[in-house]
Amino acid sequence: MALDSIFKFFAPKDRKFFPLFDDQATNLVKIASVMHELVNTMDQNKRKELEKEIEDLEHVCDQCAHKIYLELSGSFITPFDREDIHRLTSSIDEIADYIHGASKRIAMYKVTEFTPAIIKLAELIHQSTIELQRAINELKNIRNIRNITDACVRINSIENHADDIYDTAVASLFDNEKDAINLIKQKEILSALETATDMAEDVANVLESILVKIS
Amino acid sequence: MALDSIFKFFAPKDRKFFPLFDDQATNLVKIASVMHELVNTMDQNKRKELEKEIEDLEHVCDQCAHKIYLELSGSFITPFDREDIHRLTSSIDEIADYIHGASKRIAMYKVTEFTPAIIKLAELIHQSTIELQRAINELKNIRNIRNITDACVRINSIENHADDIYDTAVASLFDNEKDAINLIKQKEILSALETATDMAEDVANVLESILVKIS
Amino acid sequence: MALDSIFKFFAPKDRKFFPLFDDQATNLVKIASVMHELVNTMDQNKRKELEKEIEDLEHVCDQCAHKIYLELSGSFITPFDREDIHRLTSSIDEIADYIHGASKRIAMYKVTEFTPAIIKLAELIHQSTIELQRAINELKNIRNIRNITDACVRINSIENHADDIYDTAVASLFDNEKDAINLIKQKEILSALETATDMAEDVANVLESILVKIS
Numbered sequence: 116m117a118l119d120s121i122f123k124f125f126a127p128k129d130r131k132f133f134p135l136f137d138d139q140a141t142n143l144v145k146i147a148s149v150m151h152e153l154v155n156t157m158d159q160n161k162r163k164e165l166e167k168e169i170e171d172l173e174h175v176c177d178q179c180a181h182k183i184y185l186e187l188s189g190s191f192i193t194p195f196d197r198e199d200i201h202r203l204t205s206s207i208d209e210i211a212d213y214i215h216g217a218s219k220r221i222a223m224y225k226v227t228e229f230t231p232a233i234i235k236l237a238e239l240i241h242q243s244t245i246e247l248q249r250a251i252n253e254l255k256n257i258r259n260i261r262n263i264t265d266a267c268v269r270i271n272s273i274e275n276h277a278d279d280i281y282d283t284a285v286a287s288l289f290d291n292e293k294d295a296i297n298l299i300k301q302k303e304i305l306s307a308l309e310t311a312t313d314m315a316e317d318v319a320n321v322l323e324s325i326l327v328k329i330s
Numbered sequence: 331m332a333l334d335s336i337f338k339f340f341a342p343k344d345r346k347f348f349p350l351f352d353d354q355a356t357n358l359v360k361i362a363s364v365m366h367e368l369v370n371t372m373d374q375n376k377r378k379e380l381e382k383e384i385e386d387l388e389h390v391c392d393q394c395a396h397k398i399y400l401e402l403s404g405s406f407i408t409p410f411d412r413e414d415i416h417r418l419t420s421s422i423d424e425i426a427d428y429i430h431g432a433s434k435r436i437a438m439y440k441v442t443e444f445t446p447a448i449i450k451l452a453e454l455i456h457q458s459t460i461e462l463q464r465a466i467n468e469l470k471n472i473r474n475i476r477n478i479t480d481a482c483v484r485i486n487s488i489e490n491h492a493d494d495i496y497d498t499a500v501a502s503l504f505d506n507e508k509d510a511i512n513l514i515k516q517k518e519i520l521s522a523l524e525t526a527t528d529m530a531e532d533v534a535n536v537l538e539s540i541l542v543k544i545s
Numbered sequence: 546m547a548l549d550s551i552f553k554f555f556a557p558k559d560r561k562f563f564p565l566f567d568d569q570a571t572n573l574v575k576i577a578s579v580m581h582e583l584v585n586t587m588d589q590n591k592r593k594e595l596e597k598e599i600e601d602l603e604h605v606c607d608q609c610a611h612k613i614y615l616e617l618s619g620s621f622i623t624p625f626d627r628e629d630i631h632r633l634t635s636s637i638d639e640i641a642d643y644i645h646g647a648s649k650r651i652a653m654y655k656v657t658e659f660t661p662a663i664i665k666l667a668e669l670i671h672q673s674t675i676e677l678q679r680a681i682n683e684l685k686n687i688r689n690i691r692n693i694t695d696a697c698v699r700i701n702s703i704e705n706h707a708d709d710i711y712d713t714a715v716a717s718l719f720d721n722e723k724d725a726i727n728l729i730k731q732k733e734i735l736s737a738l739e740t741a742t743d744m745a746e747d748v749a750n751v752l753e754s755i756l757v758k759i760s
Contacts, residue, residue, distance in 0.1 A: 404757050
């Protein structure tokens with residue numbers, strides 16, 4: 116069998132992964148967008164709906180990751196190294212987990228007002244997931260590696276921005292908030308949101324190491 | 331050499347892992363059972379003993395994991411993928427770590443009364459480790475895959491139950507506990523216990539991906 | 546081609562990793578040493594400088610890790626298993642992250658006095674990184690495996706010591722500190738420092754599994 120036919124033979128198996136990656140990325144953007152809407156919503160009933168929507172989307176994200184793990188276990192041929200696929204999928208899943216974690220805390224702690232830092236972090240997470248989706252969509256035809264590296268650079272710069280906002284907000288909490296229980300509430304929500312942007316940076320790192328191998 | 335003889339040749343090396351997995355699972359059930367006893371014990375002296383026992387069992391669990399890692403490093407042939415064995419062992423070890431973490435906090439924070447949520451979480455962890463042990467015992471003769479998947483389903487449902495109990499307990503803490511230091515103590519113990527059930531779900535996920543590969 | 550020539554052929558690629566490991570270890574010792582200096586400095590301006598230095602060194606450590614990941618992705622031949630190199634590098638990077646995390650908290654929380662426990666933990670981290678550097682330097686010519694295992698034993702014993710100091714300090718905080726916000730500040734700094742020694746133990750574990758494979 117010529118090398119050419121071998122590739123044709125394996126290609127279909129190989130290509131099963133890309134729609135799964137795209138699905139996962141699409142649902143990640145969705146959950147980040149609902150989170151962004153949540154922190155900009157004043158109406159309590161509407162908020163309850165959005166919190167429920169985040170919870171449902173987190174389950175959908177879990178299922179997306181699960182499908183990829185099963186596909187990975189059942190496939191002999193994979194488009195990238197198995198470990199990279201595992202890391203890519205689990206890091207994306209963790210972004211969704213931290214968004215869900217922030218939303219759960221907002222509900223559990225009955226937080227009714229959002230500080231500018233929380234609103235800004237939710238916006239940055241949303242932007243970061245849009246960049247991620249762009250990069251992941253490009254994976255399937257690696258003609259334009261530059262598009263992926265550019266998205267990774269923007270994800271890293273968003274993470275740095277989120278870091279600064281988190282540090283300033285936490286320092287100001289310790290300066291001004293005299294009620295320890297309020298301080299804990301605010302700090303934990305900020306921390307879940309900031310960690311979501313860290314996880315996006317992890318995804319960018321995995322993407323970069325995939326690019327090095329195939330280029 | 332016929333394929334059949336090759337398998338016979340490799341089998342002994344291969345089978346070294348199963349008693350190690352069983353050992354690790356047995357000690358995990360033990361530590362979870364002592365934790366369950368601890369939160370149901372009123373006598374302070376008896377509690378000190380149980381805390382000491384948990385500490386000792388955590389060391390034993392560490393050694394079990396360590397033996398598996400060494401066996402893994404020294405073996406060319408492994409019954410499952412090396413990465414799966416590594417993940418299986420480290421996730422089981424983390425369950426023991428979080429149980430130990432909860433016990434350490436109970437001691438350090440001088441907690442003397444346990445809420446129904448803490449008692450229920452300790453019970454769920456114990457149940458979860460018994461399911462894990464069952465699944466791990468079945469690994470050595472994969473005749474009845476169904477037994478393993480059934481145990482995994484039950485572990486996932488225990489984790490969901492633990493999640494609900496944790497969320498309700500933390501929301502109620504923030505509603506009712508006005509002493510911030512008490513709130514921190516209770517929240518951290520709940521959180522260590524709830525994370526132990528998350529880790530059990532991780533083990534179930536690894537088991538599932540092992541099954542996909544060998545079935 | 547004789548086996549001998551094959552080794553000569555691959556050796557140069559293979560050996561690219563060792564200077565990168567040494568660089569990472571050298572910068573880790575530096576950041577730990579500045580942290581040790583920081584907690585022993587009373588002058589506030591000097592402290593600001595040291596905090597800035599830790600931040601810069603954390604970026605350098607990040608770049609060291611990044612270089613190793615890229616080298617790993619681009620290399621067909623590696624001196625140890627790819628997964629071990631990945632774990633080695635990421636665990637070392639996490640030590641630097643936790644040192645940086647402790648320093649950031651000291652700045653954000655405007656902590657002006659350091660307890661004996663904090664000073665001792667910073668000293669233990671510094672010692673632990675020196676042992677790590679010693680072990681990593683030895684990796685390149687595995688003539689004296691004993692030097693590496695001895696360093697690993699000392700790292701484990703430092704971690705146990707750090708654990709005891711952390712437990713005693715946290716128990717004493719909950720006994721004596723009545724201001725919940727101060728308690729949170731102190732506890733989080735102690736916790737970041739203690740976790741740095743845990744990560745050093747992780748590095749020692751990876752080193753041990755590398756030794757088992759090559760001996």
